[in-house]
Structure formats: C-alpha cells, structure tokens
Amino acid sequence: MISEIDVAVTTVAFSTDEYLVNRISTAGFRSIKFNDSGKRLASRELNEMLHDVDAAIIGLDRIDFSVLKNSKRLKVISKYGVGLDNINLLDCEKLGVAVCVCYGVNKRSVAEQVLGCMLMLSRNLYVTSNQLKLGRWNKDGGAQVTGKTVGIIGLGNIGKEVVELLRPFKCQVLINDIVDQSKFCNEHQLISVAKDELLRESDFVTIHAPLTDELRSYFDYDRLKMMKSSAYFINTARGELINQEDLKRALKENVIAGAAIDVFDNEPPDDMDFIGLPNLIATPHVGGNSREAVRSMGEAAIEQLISFYA
Numbered sequence: 504m505i506s507e508i509d510v511a512v513t514t515v516a517f518s519t520d521e522y523l524v525n526r527i528s529t530a531g532f533r534s535i536k537f538n539d540s541g542k543r544l545a546s547r548e549l550n551e552m553l554h555d556v557d558a559a560i561i562g563l564d565r566i567d568f569s570v571l572k573n574s575k576r577l578k579v580i581s582k583y584g585v586g587l588d589n590i591n592l593l594d595c596e597k598l599g600v601a602v603c604v605c606y607g608v609n610k611r612s613v614a615e616q617v618l619g620c621m622l623m624l625s626r627n628l629y630v631t632s633n634q635l636k637l638g639r640w641n642k643d644g645g646a647q648v649t650g651k652t653v654g655i656i657g658l659g660n661i662g663k664e665v666v667e668l669l670r671p672f673k674c675q676v677l678i679n680d681i682v683d684q685s686k687f688c689n690e691h692q693l694i695s696v697a698k699d700e701l702l703r704e705s706d707f708v709t710i711h712a713p714l715t716d717e718l719r720s721y722f723d724y725d726r727l728k729m730m731k732s733s734a735y736f737i738n739t740a741r742g743e744l745i746n747q748e749d750l751k752r753a754l755k756e757n758v759i760a761g762a763a764i765d766v767f768d769n770e771p772p773d774d775m776d777f778i779g780l781p782n783l784i785a786t787p788h789v790g791g792n793s794r795e796a797v798r799s800m801g802e803a804a805i806e807q808l809i810s811f812y813a
Contacts, residue, residue: 505812509576511536511552513544514562514583516797523801530805532558543770546570553577558811560804563770563788567591571598581807583800584791585609585660588714588741603807605800607660612796613739614664617709620763620784621648624735625707629784630761648672654705656698657712657740658684665709666691677701680712702729707737714741724749728758735761739790742767751777765790 510532517523518537527535536552538544544552549564553574562583571577571594580590582604595602623629627645634641649672655662658680666676676693678684679701688695702708708730712718723746727736736759738745747768753759761782770788772778778785791800 505531505809506533508532508558508808508812509534509536509556510558510560510808511556512560512583513538513549513552513564514560515541515543516562516792517560517583517801517804520797520801522798523805526802527560527805530809532808550574558808560801560808561590563589565589566595568594568598571595571600574600579603579808579811581804581811583804586713586741601811603811605803605807608799608803609791609793609796610660610664612793613661613711613790614668615793616765616786616790617661617665617737617739618668620737621653621707621709621735623784624737624761624763625651630781633781648674648707650674651706652677652704654679654701654708656680656701656708656710658682658687658693659711661739662711663687665711666693677705699726699729702726703731705734706731707735709737710740710744712740712744714743719743720746722746722750724752724758727753730759732757733760735759735763737763739763739765742770747774747777751780754780754782757782 512518512535515538518539524537536556544564546569549570550573553559553570555576557576558579559577560581560583566580566589568591577600579601582602585604585606585608587604590602592602625645625648627643631641631643652675653669654677655665656679658678669676677696678688678693679696679698684695721744727749750762754762763784765786766788
C-alpha cells in the first residue's frame with residue numbers, strides 16, 4: 504500500500520518547487536525526503552538519501568551498483584525527465600529495481616530553447632547584446648533563420664518538436680536517426696541523410712540523440728571542420744556527445760560561426776575560458792526546465808510511482 508511507502512526525491516528542481524512538493528506530500532506516501540541542498544548530490548550524499556527508502560524520484564544523479572547495493576529497500580525509480588543514460592539499467596534489473604519513465608514530457612520546453620538559440624545566434628542578438636552592455640554599438644544584424652538548412656541528429660520526441668516549431672520558417676530540414684523515420688519524413692518533407700552530409704550541408708546542426716558508446720565524443724574537431732564556417736552547432740542533449748576541448752578550439756579558430764551549449768561533460772562546468780567565448784551561448788542545463796516542463800515532469804514522476812504501487 505502507498506501509505507507504507509517511503510520516498511526520496513533527489514532532484515533539486517522538483518524539491519524546490521512548492522507545487523510539486525505539496526502535490527507529492529498529499530499523495531498518501533508515508534514519508535518523503537527532499538533534496539534541499541540546492542545542488543546535485545555527491546555519491547555519499549546520494550547513498551545516505553536512498554539507503555532507507557522504498558522508492559525514489561531521480562533526475563540526473565548517477566545510479567549504479569555502488570548506489571543500489573546500499574539501497575536494500577529500493578524497489579522503484581521514477582525518472583524526473585526523459586534521459587536514462589545516468590541510470591545503469593542492467594544493475595537495476597539485476598537487483599530487482601524497476602525504472603519508470605514518461606517520454607516526451609519536456610519536449611516543447613527543449614525545442615523552444617533550440618529555436619531561441621538559433622534566432623539569437625543567426626541574428627547576432629547574443630553577441631551584439633553583450634557588446635552593447637560594454638558600450639559597443641554594433642549594427643550587424645546577422646542573417647534570418649528563414650529558408651536556411653537545419654540538420655537534426657536524433658528525430659525522437661524533441662527532434663520532432665523542433666521540426667514543428669521550424670515550420671513557419673520554411674527551412675530545409677535534414678535528419679539523421681538510427682531508427683527508420685521515413686513515414687514522418689515523408690509527411691513533413693524532411694530529407695534523411697548520413698551524418699557527414701548533414702554536417703557539411705547544414706546552417707544549423709542541433710543534437711537530440713541519446714548518449715551511446717558510438718556517439719560519446721563523436722562531435723570532435725574533425726567533424727566540426729566538416730561544417731560550414733558560417734554554421735552553428737547546438738547541443739541540448741548530453742555534454743558527453745561533444746569533445747568539449749575540440750569545440751572550444753573550433754570556436755576560437757572560427758571553424759564554425761558559433762554554438763549554443765546547454766549540457767556539459769562536467770556539470771557545473773569549470774572551464775571558464777570555454778564558457779567565456781564570445782561566440783558561445785552557454786546555459787546551465789535548463790532546456791527542459793521551463794516552469795511548465797518542471798511541473799509536467801514532476802507530475803509524471805509522481806503518477807508513475809502511484810501507478811507502480813496501485
């Protein structure tokens with residue numbers, strides 16, 4: 504019964520949202536522990552929080568055998584968000600811990616950020632705004648997004664939402680996905696191409712693929728050099744998909760015109776030389792954190808726990 508279940512919520516966004524805290528507090532669970540530290544938990548802190556609970560709502564915290572072996576009572580993890588690369592599913596299966604996820608719940612939030620970054624980069628809004636604050640009056644208004652070629656790597660829920668938002672801009676859209684997306688491509692006049700062709704032909708490249716062994720550090724200096732010197736690179740998926748040092752070099756050498764990065768291989772990032780580049784928009788992993796998405800992800804995570812114990 505749900506009234507006998509103790510729950511831990513490790514994600515900061517959930518734990519600091521008054522609506523979600525009230526929502527889960529009135530759901531009928533016996534007890535709930537929240538992460539009120541304001542930061543992602545270190546391994547020791549995560550172990551302490553999970554060792555005596557039956558269920559957990561997990562964000563980006565790394566869950567593997569080292570955590571699970573000390574969490575003897577844990578039976579279910581409800582994912583706050585959609586990516587599962589931080590959770591070792593094999594370890595969960597071996598130790599009898601179920602993992603629940605609701606895909607697509609934050610897709611509009613991430614897609615809107617991607618479109619916003621395209622507009623800021625292409626129209627030179629980010630650079631000129633920063634320059635004006637320093638007293639420089641730069642009238643270079645950049646180029647329109649309308650009519651450009653956009654390459655989308657990973658045509659899942661978020662990739663499809665980006666396609667929807669781009670419709671008024673009449674862009675040519677190239678896609679690359681390991682899954683057969685021919686039906687969706689035909690319906691929306693998209694062109695499926697190999698990754699190298701997508702990199703060469705696109706004015707914007709936006710990544711919406713999961714982190715896999717094949718794609719880890721896939722976007723390195725050599726692949727960035729395939730892109731047009733006038734092109735922009737956007738990553739709101741996972742930081743480990745990019746070789747960050749290579750991207751820094753490419754931006755410094757103007758191999759590409761600019762980039763927008765919402766995710767990093769180390770979060771929060773500590774390379775201030777990289778973060779401070781004038782042609783880089785750097786945001787603190789907020790693509791899926793619009794107020795609406797925070798609520799939707801939290802509601803979904805709560806409902807998944809309730810359904811598990813129903």
